[in-house]
Amino acid sequence: MKHRFYLLLMTVMALISAAFLYHYLNKPIKAKDFTQMSIYLTSDQEVPYVISDKKVINEVIKKINSSPKEDISKIIFEHGPDGRIIFKGNTTIYEVKVFSYGGNVVTEKYYIHSNLFNDLIEIFGKL
Template sequence: MDTTYNRLIVLENFGNDEVVTITDKTEIEWIISKVNNSPRKDASSIVLEHGPDGTMIFQGDRNTKEVHFFTDSGSVLTDNYIIDANLQFEP
């Protein structure tokens, strides 16, 4: 994931609750690094009981990227992988 983002909005409860907005570039880069460097599993081989209930919206000057995560485990779900990033956000 690119690191040229200057705002991160974290939503939980299937996008109904905004938990936090992060504008500290160092913290955003740390979160991106954690996602990029955490262990991952092939998502096509895993059966999920339910989908992710959180969304991270990374915003930059020229682009926006949405990444979904599970609030209970902090794991991130992409098109190809489940990433064990253990992300936890608090207001």
């Protein structure tokens, strides 16, 4: 009986660890030390909107990481992204492409249904 309990406990721990690892590895943006976020839209002649509020940056990263994703290799775009978001930290820089007409994000691996710009409007409304 004691042996079965330990076996069950080890199995549950292994499953929890695997789920945590899978979730962490599938996050498009893994770093958390970003201090600046610059939003470039092609229609704005490359003049960025610069955000340095860490709370807002973390909210945007959380939204991107938690939104539904599709494998980018399975999608054919009629028009490509027309903007980009650059996250800058002390030692890291990470860039994603963005569609301004919906705010969905493109990374190296994923097309992310984030509806980001509507959420940015809500976030700025809270500040």
